Structure formats: structure tokens, C-alpha cells
Amino acid sequence: MAAERFTITVSGHGAGTGYAHERLLVALERAQGFGHLRDLPRRLPVGCRRGGCGVCRIRVEGGEYRSDPMSRAHISAEEEASGVVLACCIYPLSDLSLRLEPPVTVKANGRVAAL
Amino acid sequence: MAISGVLRPGFIQIRVLDMPAAVEHYTKRVGLHQVTEGPDGRVYLKAADEFDHHSIVLRRADHAGVDMMAFKCLEDADLDRFEKRIADYGYAVDHVKAGDQPGLGRRIGFTIASGHRIELFAQSEQSDPMPRVHNPDVWEHEPHGMAARRFDHALLYGPDIERNLDFFTKVLDFKCAERVDMPDGLLAIWLTCGMKAHDLAFVKHPEPNKLHHVSFDLENWGAVGHAADIITRYDISIDIGPTRHGITRGQTIYFFDPSGNRDEVFAGGYTYYPDLPTRTWDETQIGKGIFYYERQLNDAFLSVVT
Numbered sequence: 001m002a003a004e005r006f007t008i009t010v011s012g013h014g015a016g017t018g019y020a021h022e023r024l025l026v027a028l029e030r031a032q033g034f035g036h037l038r039d040l041p042r043r044l045p046v047g048c049r050r051g052g053c054g055v056c057r058i059r060v061e062g063g064e065y066r067s068d069p070m071s072r073a074h075i076s077a078e079e080e081a082s083g084v085v086l087a088c089c090i091y092p093l094s095d096l097s098l099r100l101e102p103p104v105t106v107k108a109n110g111r112v113a114a115l
Numbered sequence: 116m117a118i119s120g121v122l123r124p125g126f127i128q129i130r131v132l133d134m135p136a137a138v139e140h141y142t143k144r145v146g147l148h149q150v151t152e153g154p155d156g157r158v159y160l161k162a163a164d165e166f167d168h169h170s171i172v173l174r175r176a177d178h179a180g181v182d183m184m185a186f187k188c189l190e191d192a193d194l195d196r197f198e199k200r201i202a203d204y205g206y207a208v209d210h211v212k213a214g215d216q217p218g219l220g221r222r223i224g225f226t227i228a229s230g231h232r233i234e235l236f237a238q239s240e241q242s243d244p245m246p247r248v249h250n251p252d253v254w255e256h257e258p259h260g261m262a263a264r265r266f267d268h269a270l271l272y273g274p275d276i277e278r279n280l281d282f283f284t285k286v287l288d289f290k291c292a293e294r295v296d297m298p299d300g301l302l303a304i305w306l307t308c309g310m311k312a313h314d315l316a317f318v319k320h321p322e323p324n325k326l327h328h329v330s331f332d333l334e335n336w337g338a339v340g341h342a343a344d345i346i347t348r349y350d351i352s353i354d355i356g357p358t359r360h361g362i363t364r365g366q367t368i369y370f371f372d373p374s375g376n377r378d379e380v381f382a383g384g385y386t387y388y389p390d391l392p393t394r395t396w397d398e399t400q401i402g403k404g405i406f407y408y409e410r411q412l413n414d415a416f417l418s419v420v421t
Contacts, residue, residue: 046414051132071179
């Protein structure tokens with residue numbers, strides 16, 4: 001069976017391809033490597049790629065995906081429910097559009113602070 | 116006995132998001148062995164070349180990072196001596212009863228200026244697998260995975276590392292093997308309590324109590340290359356390497372566990388004696404100090420922590 005292949009759009013900056021079995025961040029790294037992401041406001045944030053460090057925070061603006069657990073020190077349950085996630089912890093189930101978000105730390109009181 | 120007091124890193128307890136994935140990573144890939152699982156779900160691991168009961172503790176949590184790092188002392192009375200010195204320095208000392216972790220005796224604990232919890236203990240049961248002591252082979256249990264020989268050191272990030280330097284050298288009798296001084300002040304320190312170039316290191320960072328990496332000792336540069344093959348074969352998230360540190364001279368790879376905690380496997384490093392001077396680095400050569408071949412920091416070195 002052919003791997004499910006989707007278009008991943010970074011709003012205003014270009015698009016690459018992603019696969020259902022592949023972490024979204026890996027698809028974005030590949031798109032950057034091929035020069036498909038132009039004029040990003042800052043360098044594509046790549047950290048641990050495993051949900052711990054919080055640097056690859058994005059907002060999914062459209063499309064379906066599934067998620068692995070991600071650090072609650074960086075993404076609250078409410079944010080995750082609203083589509084703010086770590087790109088390394090989601091896998092596309094359809095074409096996706098997203099934008100990069102600045103990384104933050106979620107404090108015990110629920111407040112967020114810039115990383 | 117030339118080395119007394121604090122002997123070496125004993126164990127580190129780290130938080131993981133997915134326990135089965137963490138156990139598979141540290142046992143099958145890094146090459147540790149699971150000793151036991153505690154009634155509270157914590158999992159205890161060790162390298163086959165270590166005698167003590169365990170050296171890595173995994174605790175399931177909703178965010179990654181480090182709970183505490185513990186150092187082993189030569190004798191039980193050291194704990195009383197250090198408790199007085201730590202309290203005199205002004206840090207509150209608490210007590211953890213024997214048996215809180217399987218196989219370990221009593222511990223004392225305290226929080227340092229960078230926000231990290233440090234513990235000291237002196238008693239540990241031995242556990243299998245461990246080296247044979249009579250007519251020993253080079254290994255009793257055939258190494259697997261990256262063939263880690265021991266939990267070697269950790270690099271921790273937090274504020275006020277000047278205070279950590281003062282505390283570890285004045286109170287726990289560590290020495291500073293190397294340091295990095297930037298125009299705006301102290302950036303990093305490498306501390307040793309024995310004859311390794313480092314047992315514990317700190318980098319200045321605004322947020323307290325962060326983990327940069329947990330490090331495992333490998334036998335040689337060839338083993339570092341084999342570890343790199345494993346990292347790609349099993350799609351382990353790579354940070355940098357194989358490369359070398361100018362600081363400590365270790366041959367190294369940085370990679371991430373399934374919860375995003377950074378691990379290091381490394382080989383080599385020079386021998387430190389307590390009469391040796393501190394080696395110093397400045398802004399112009401820091402890139403070479405951290406990554407000797409690349410000669411510049413990567414994006415993640417100062418910013419990606421758990």
C-alpha cells in the first residue's frame with residue numbers, strides 16, 4: 001500500500017510534503033532542505049524532535065492530524081485542544097496548513113512565558 | 116585513600132513522557148539493563164560494567180527533564196560531615212530514608228542556586244549484571260546497543276552558576292577543570308570530584324532546573340561510530356555528531372531520548388589531578404571548545420533543554 005502523502009502548507013511561506021507515518025517536523029525539515037520554505041520570520045525551530053523541549057510550537061490552521069504525548073511544560077491541554085501543538089508530535093491525516101508560534105514555557109499557574 | 120568524600124555521579128532521575136518507549140531506548144539502544152521497577156512505577160537501570168544497584172532512574176511524568184542528580188560518597192559518615200557543611204553554607208538539607216529507591220541507603224538532599232536538586236548517598240547494594248571480580252573477563256555480559264559502560268556525568272542549565280561554582284568547590288570539594296568566560300561573565304563550568312575531566316557541568320541559563328544532557332561513557336572512538344550507526348538505523352533524533360569537544364576532549368554524539376531529553380555517548384577525555392590548573396576559554400574560541408570540528412555552536416546547544 002502506498003504511503004499516505006499530504007501537502008503541508010506553512011502559511012505565507014511555502015509548502016512541502018508530509019506522510020501519515022512521519023512526524024510533521026521532519027516533513028518541515030525536509031521542505032526547508034529542498035528550499036521550499038521561503039522568508040520564514042525565523043529559522044525553522046528544530047530541537048529534540050520528541051516532544052520535550054518545546055521549540056517547534058505551531059498553530060494548525062486547517063486539516064486533521066493525530067498526536068503523540070507532548071510536554072505539558074510547553075503545551076497546555078487547552079492549547080493542544082485548540083490546535084497549538086509541537087510539530088514533532090503530530091502526524092498528518094490530511095493536507096495541513098499551519099503557522100509557526102514562538103516557543104513558551106507553561107508555568108504551574110497556567111501563565112505562559114517566552115522561552 | 117587518595118579520593119574520599121564525594122566519589123562520583125551515582126544516579127540521575129529523569130522524567131519521561133512514555134515509559135515503555137523510554138525503557139526500550141535506554142536498554143536496547145543505549146545498552147543499559149533494567150534492574151527493577153519500583154511500586155510507584157519508577158524504573159531502575161544500570162550499565163553492565165557498573166557494580167552499584169542502579170545509575171539511571173526513569174519517572175513517568177507529563178513533562179520531560181531532571182528530578183535530581185545524586186553523587187556517591189565513600190562512607191556513611193561523609194553524609195553527616197557534608198550535611199553540616201551544606202547547612203553552614205546556608206542551604207536547607209532534607210533526608211530521604213533508605214529504601215526510597217531499591218538497593219540504596221539513606222540520602223541527603225538540597226537545592227542549589229541553579230534550581231537543581233542534588234543528593235548524596237554512601238550505601239548501595241550491588242546488582243546484576245555486573246563485572247566479575249575474580250579472574251574477570253573484559254566483559255561478563257556481552258555488550259549490546261551502544262554498549263554504554265557507565266552513567267558518566269550530566270550537563271545542567273540554570274541561573275547563578277557562579278554560586279554553584281562556589282558551592283561545589285568550597286562545600287563538596289569539587290575542582291573546576293574548565294570554564295568559559297564571556298564578556299558579560301561566566302557562561303559555563305566543568306566540575307570534577309575525581310580524576311575525570313568532568314563529573315558535572317553547568318551552563319548559565321535564565322530558567323532554573325533544566326537538563327541539557329545525560330552522558331554515558333563508551334570504550335573508544337570506534338564505539339562512538341557504532342552508536343552513530345544505531346542512531347540512524349533506529350531513527351533516533353540526532354542533535355550533533357559524531358564530533359569532539361575541545362573542552363574535556365571527549366569524542367561525542369548528542370541525541371535525544373523518546374521524551375526529548377538529550378543524551379550523550381562519548382569516549383576519551385583527559386585525566387584530571389586535583390593540583391592541575393583550571394583551563395579557560397573565551398568568546399573567540401568557545402565554538403571550538405564545545406564542538407571542536409565544527410568550531411561553532413549549533414542552534415540547539417544554548418536553547419534546547421528539558
